[in-house]
Amino acid sequence: VRNCLDRIEATEPKVKALITVTGDEALQLAEAMDSEGPDASKPLWGVPIVLKDLLATKGIRTTCASKILDNFVPFYDATAVAKLREAGAIIIGKANMDEFAMGSSTENSAFFQTGNPWDTDRVPGGSSGGSGATVAAGQCYAALGTDTGGSIRLPASFCGIVGLKPTYGRISRFGLIAYGSSLDQIGPMTRSVEDAARMLQVMAGHDPKDSTSVDVDVPDYLAALGRENLDGVTIGLPEEYWGEGLDAEVEEACKAAVAKMEALGAKTVPVKLSLTDYAIATYYIIAMAEASSNLSRFDGVRFGHRNKNASELIDMYTSSRTEGFGDEVQRRIIMGTYVLSSGYYDAYYNKAAKVRRLLREDFDKAFEQCDLIAGPVCPTTAFKAGEKADPLQMYLMDIFTISANLAGLPGMSLPVGLGKDSGMPVGLQFMGPAFCEADMLSVTECLE
Ligand code: GLN
Numbered sequence: 530v531r532n533c534l535d536r537i538e539a540t541e542p543k544v545k546a547l548i549t550v551t552g553d554e555a556l557q558l559a560e561a562m563d564s565e566g567p568d569a570s571k572p573l574w575g576v577p578i579v580l581k582d583l584l585a586t587k588g589i590r591t592t593c594a595s596k597i598l599d600n601f602v603p604f605y606d607a608t609a610v611a612k613l614r615e616a617g618a619i620i621i622g623k624a625n626m627d628e629f630a631m632g633s634s635t636e637n638s639a640f641f642q643t644g645n646p647w648d649t650d651r652v653p654g655g656s657s658g659g660s661g662a663t664v665a666a667g668q669c670y671a672a673l674g675t676d677t678g679g680s681i682r683l684p685a686s687f688c689g690i691v692g693l694k695p696t697y698g699r700i701s702r703f704g705l706i707a708y709g710s711s712l713d714q715i716g717p718m719t720r721s722v723e724d725a726a727r728m729l730q731v732m733a734g735h736d737p738k739d740s741t742s743v744d745v746d747v748p749d750y751l752a753a754l755g756r757e758n759l760d761g762v763t764i765g766l767p768e769e770y771w772g773e774g775l776d777a778e779v780e781e782a783c784k785a786a787v788a789k790m791e792a793l794g795a796k797t798v799p800v801k802l803s804l805t806d807y808a809i810a811t812y813y814i815i816a817m818a819e820a821s822s823n824l825s826r827f828d829g830v831r832f833g834h835r836n837k838n839a840s841e842l843i844d845m846y847t848s849s850r851t852e853g854f855g856d857e858v859q860r861r862i863i864m865g866t867y868v869l870s871s872g873y874y875d876a877y878y879n880k881a882a883k884v885r886r887l888l889r890e891d892f893d894k895a896f897e898q899c900d901l902i903a904g905p906v907c908p909t910t911a912f913k914a915g916e917k918a919d920p921l922q923m924y925l926m927d928i929f930t931i932s933a934n935l936a937g938l939p940g941m942s943l944p945v946g947l948g949k950d951s952g953m954p955v956g957l958q959f960m961g962p963a964f965c966e967a968d969m970l971s972v973t974e975c976l977e
Contacts, residue, residue, distance in 0.1 A: 530559040533577040533621055537668045543649045545641050546662035548582050549590050549623040558619055571617030573731060579663045579672040582623040583630060584610050584715070585704035589620065593706050594638040595628045597833045597853030607704025608739065609673065609715050609732045616731040621669055624659030628855045629824065630675060630708040632656050633683055633926040634917065637857045642914060645687060647953055651911040654684030660718045661688035671719045671728050675705060676940070677712045678812050679906070679930025685718055685942040686906035686956025691973075692718045693725045696963045697937035698743035700729075701736030709819040710741075712812075712934040722943070722974040726750040729966060745964060753967035754974045759793040762972055763899040765800035770904030770929055778948030782955035783905050786945035790903070790976055800895040800902065802932065804888045809924055811888070812931040814868050814881035820858075821865025827853065860920065889936040892960075901972060902960045905929055906942045910953035933960050943973045 537550055568574050583593045585603035592598045627637035635643045635658025643658045645651040646666040653662040657674030661684030664672050674681040676694035685692025693716045700715045707713060717728035735744040791797060829835035829849030836852055839845035868877035907926055917923045933940035942956035961969050
């Protein structure tokens with residue numbers, strides 16, 4: 530813990546990954562644990578970790594990188610956080626993010642921007658950009674992110690680390706401040722596949738406090754690791770992911786990793802995800818609709834920021850929300866409310882829900898031909914801060930990641946080298962059938 534805190538002190542002035550550093554509190558806990566000696570029953574005993582700042586932490590400020598929750602200190606832990614604490618992990622900080630997880634670069638934080646540790650003029654990706662940067666900068670051993678449309682995989686790819694978005698329902702969302710409830714999932718961001726397996730092992734499982742967490746057995750993820758080759762594994766390569774619009778350096782690094790898989794014995798087959806072109810439109814309708822509903826709870830009465838000068842109730846709601854939410858959040862609330870309003874609901878929300886269903890069927894068909902799907906995480910490597918000022922340009926960064934959320938399937942980003950033009954990390958994405966995390970971890974570890 531002390532080494533990590535030193536590392537934070539040395540790197541934070543440039544990287545700015547953390548909104549809160551628990552400092553002395555973490556050290557005291559570490560010292561107390563140390564004086565009792567190692568506890569073999571705790572698989573993460575003494576491991577310093579960082580959490581994305583939308584996971585409720587008892588007694589530790591939780592802001593969602595928003596002014597509206599600037600001073601919010603939860604009185605309970607998210608289930609995933611409670612499980613990590615029980616396993617002996619020590620929380621040393623809370624990571625910066627796009628406000629309410631809306632974004633792909635962490636530039637939408639209400640507080641400050643985070644630099645990519647590989648080149649601090651570039652973004653770390655988002656929305657879990659602080660989590661990606663803190664791991665890549667060596668400030669902690671693992672971090673938690675959340676992924677609604679790619680927010681674990683994209684920053685993992687941009688920062689050159691491992692990021693795993695589990696199957697929807699694999700990890701409890703209790704205590705995760707919701708963005709798009711039918712899409713959100715918590716997952717580990719780590720230096721290695723093995724570390725991701727260790728983190729997932731602790732967090733996975735049914736939770737009576739989250740009715741969407743699924744009651745299926747949790748396999749032994751660590752036992753699945755250590756395979757020597759990829760004999761018998763079939764990898765599907767979706768045509769739509771490997772064509773137009775992909776930067777040459779990303780294509781080259783990802784193709785080299787595919788060739789390596791083939792050399793290790795994997796068979797590759799082309800597959801079709803023919804609705805990929807509709808994924809962005811579908812996702813942004815559903816995500817904004819859910820966001821507008823989820824964010825209605827921030828009314829200045831029960832949580833966070835309140836305009837004390839308001840003269841009457843409606844004025845207080847309006848002015849508190851106007852002051853508390855940033856531009857992107859307001860844009861999404863307005864769009865989400867629009868697609869849900871009567872007269873437009875059938876034209877937008879209902880249609881998107883139907884496309885979502887078809888998209889899931891596309892995946893089912895693809896998985897009749899292969900065990901896992903592989904493709905790039907993002908068409909580019911980390912871009913320069915300020916480069917994507919147009920929100921639509923930013924949304925296009927999610928083209929390859931959002932389908933897994935719409936279909937509820939697991940997805941993962943594995944670092945596969947540096948782009949030859951930018952010198953920045955490239956991530957290869959894996960997607961698989963529901964609850965295939967053990968297979969995904971074993972294949973990626975073999976390739977690591
Ligand atoms: N970039 C996407 C969005 O802004 C995904 C964000 C996320 O996964 N939290 O909605």
